Amino acid sequence: MSDINFEHMTEYAKQFAGLTPEREEILKSLAPVIVPRLSKITDAFYGTLSTIKEASPFLEGRIDVLKQTHLRWLTSLFSGTYDSEYTKAMHRVGDVHVKVKLPVEFMAGGTTLIGDLLLADLDELFRDDPKARTDAVGAVNAILGFSLIIMQQSFQDSSLHAELEKFLKITGMSRALFNNLAAAYR
Numbered sequence: 001m002s003d004i005n006f007e008h009m010t011e012y013a014k015q016f017a018g019l020t021p022e023r024e025e026i027l028k029s030l031a032p033v034i035v036p037r038l039s040k041i042t043d044a045f046y047g048t049l050s051t052i053k054e055a056s057p058f059l060e061g062r063i064d065v066l067k068q069t070h071l072r073w074l075t076s077l078f079s080g081t082y083d084s085e086y087t088k089a090m091h092r093v094g095d096v097h098v099k100v101k102l103p104v105e106f107m108a109g110g111t112t113l114i115g116d117l118l119l120a121d122l123d124e125l126f127r128d129d130p131k132a133r134t135d136a137v138g139a140v141n142a143i144l145g146f147s148l149i150i151m152q153q154s155f156q157d158s159s160l161h162a163e164l165e166k167f168l169k170i171t172g173m174s175r176a177l178f179n180n181l182a183a184a185y186r
Contacts, residue, residue, distance in 0.1 A: 004091070006084040009150065017145035018138070019082060026139035028080030033125055034118070038074045041117045042067050048113055058102055074114070077143050090147050094154025104152060111148045115141065 013019070046063055049055045059066065073093070076086070097107060118140050126133035 006087045006091070009091075009153065010082070010084050010087040013087070013146050013149040014082070016149055017142045019142040019146045023135075023139040023142045024080060024082055026135050027078050027143055030136055030139070031078040031080075034078055034121065035075055037121050038071055041114070041121065042071045042074060044117050045070065045110070045113055049110070054103075055106065058100060058106075077140075077147070082143070082146065087150050090150035091154050094151035097151065098154050107148060107151050111144050115144050118144075 046059070046067055049059060050063070076089075079086075094107070119137055122133055122136045122140065126136060
């Protein structure tokens with residue numbers, strides 16, 4: 001993970017997800033009204049996950065701890081701080097998912113479920129203000145997309161690392177030699 005340029009990754013993911021400074025401010029302004037609702041959203045999220053047969057091996061005996069971690073992450077979505085430190089944290093979340101061998105589609109599916117739950121609350125909160133609702137939905141979609149891009153990068157990094165290790169083993173090439181050769185072509 002030390003070779004990763006998190007500042008570049010942050011800017012790239014923000015551009016791709018549409019996480020603009022204006023949307024960052026909207027997320028921060030939502031915190032007072034949405035954070036008190038996040039525990040209910042976490043409960044609903046894990047309620048849905050528990051109905052998915054393929055998810056059960058990843059949940060068994062861990063739901064309470066996972067809920068606590070999930071709630072902290074959801075709260076961070078509305079912190080207003082989406083810098084390289086946030087990106088490092090999201091990349092570590094992806095790393096954990098890789099280590100437990102969570103299928104990559106679980107992150108995308110989970111993010112969709114979370115989005116649905118958050119958007120339902122935004123509908124309720126802003127039913128009388130369509131512009132505020134549209135702005136809030138755009139900001140929430142952007143932060144979820146941003147977070148997902150970073151977390152999924154961990155899966156790609158892990159896959160590339162595994163392939164490199166396989167190559168080094170097959171060829172008998174040392175990591176130092178490989179790094180020197182790679183540096184010569186940059």
